[in-house]
Amino acid sequence: MLGSTVxxxxxxxxxxxxxxxxxxxxxxxxxxxxxxxxxxxxxxxxKSMLNDPRFDGLARAVYAHPLxxxxxxxxxxxxxxxxxxxxxxxxxxxxxxxxxxxxxxPCDFLALRGAIDAIPDPQLRTAxxxxxxxxxxxxxxxxxxxxxxxxAMARMSGTYKRCQLLISFLLSLLLAILFNIDSIxxxxxxxxxxALVAHLQDVPDAIDPALVDALMTLPIGWxxxxxxxxxxxxxxxxxxxxxxxxxxxxxxxxxDLMQRLVRMRNTGNKPEEIPPGLRLEGRxxxxxxxxxxx
Numbered sequence: 586m587l588g589s590t591v592x593x594x595x596x597x598x599x600x601x602x603x604x605x606x607x608x609x610x611x612x613x614x615x616x617x618x619x620x621x622x623x624x625x626x627x628x629x630x631x632k633s634m635l636n637d638p639r640f641d642g643l644a645r646a647v648y649a650h651p652l653x654x655x656x657x658x659x660x661x662x663x664x665x666x667x668x669x670x671x672x673x674x675x676x677x678x679x680x681x682x683x684x685x686x687x688x689x690x691p692c693d694f695l696a697l698r699g700a701i702d703a704i705p706d707p708q709l710r711t712a713x714x715x716x717x718x719x720x721x722x723x724x725x726x727x728x729x730x731x732x733x734x735x736x737a738m739a740r741m742s743g744t745y746k747r748c749q750l751l752i753s754f755l756l757s758l759l760l761a762i763l764f765n766i767d768s769i770x771x772x773x774x775x776x777x778x779x780a781l782v783a784h785l786q787d788v789p790d791a792i793d794p795a796l797v798d799a800l801m802t803l804p805i806g807w808x809x810x811x812x813x814x815x816x817x818x819x820x821x822x823x824x825x826x827x828x829x830x831x832x833x834x835x836x837x838x839x840x841d842l843m844q845r846l847v848r849m850r851n852t853g854n855k856p857e858e859i860p861p862g863l864r865l866e867g868r869x870x871x872x873x874x875x876x877x878x879x
Contacts, residue, residue: 590776592846592849594775596843596847596850597771598772599843599846600839600843602828602832602834602839603836605757605760605761605766605832606834606835606836609753609756609760610753610836613749613753617749621670621672622745622748622749623673624670624672626744627672627673628644628648628670630737630741631648633737635647635683636709640663642706643683643686643704643709646682647682647686648667650682650685650686652681652682653674653678653679654667656669657669674738676734676738677727679731680731680734684730687700688700694723694726697723697726701713702714753833754829754830754833757828757833758828761825761828764806764807765806765821766824766825767805767821768827768828769820769827770804770824774804
């Protein structure tokens with residue numbers, strides 16, 4: 586009985602956390618597309634690595650290159666006038682665009698040194714001079730530029746992921762407050778009434794009305810608003826924060842865990858062991874019938 590209750594509570598909690606994480610993930614993707622977060626983060630990374638915060642130097646020249654931004658006409662004078670911003674730049678294309686921006690007219694590889702020495706920013710000039718001195722030809726120099734861009738974008742990817750985690754936490758905290766998804770209260774109620782989650786069998790793969798209806802059968806939501814500020818409210822805030830923290834694991838983690846728990850719950854009891862005396866060469870021996878008297 587105790588094991589069954591633990592499984593019911595675990596299924597209810599994982600279903601709740603997975604559903605909230607799925608809703609948050611959908612909202613997060615919508616916000617990222619609406620505010621073009623990936624494209625803006627990429628642009629910020631290019632401006633940072635080329636030391637062009639005003640977007641009036643090499644960063645603007647690179648973004649005007651057709652290999653980097655094929656949907657632009659190359660006439661943008663500032664960041665605000667950019668009609669399109671790519672969400673991804675191929676490292677090899679970035680290297681070609683940067684060399685073309687430095688190399689105004691076709692010339693040999695040795696003449697490229699003069700264009701690098703003329704870069705006004707000392708930090709960028711030193712970085713490019715170091716790669717140029719180690720390169721034997723133009724192709725190797727472009728390969729080094731591509732690797733440099735890869736490393737810079739890896740750091741920007743980490744920054745973007747941390748930003749997304751913060752957005753995910755804030756969105757999940759907002760949902761927890763709006764729908765009063767208190768993990769502590771949820772655990773207590775499910776522990777006392779495990780039958781509330783007996784109907785949760787299937788793992789959803791998308792947001793639909795049935796998913797929301799199933800979520801609302803759990804002990805969540807407001808019964809009185811606004812809440813009274815007391816010791817119980819402090820415990821309620823802790824439950825909200827706990828709910829918001831669990832969504833950082835992502836919906837796939839929780840739904841996979843729920844699937845395992847449901848499978849364990851639906852597994853019947855282990856069949857009784859057959860006594861060794863009834864086994865005969867891998868088969869069950871027939872039990873002798875009692876002798877009949879004539």
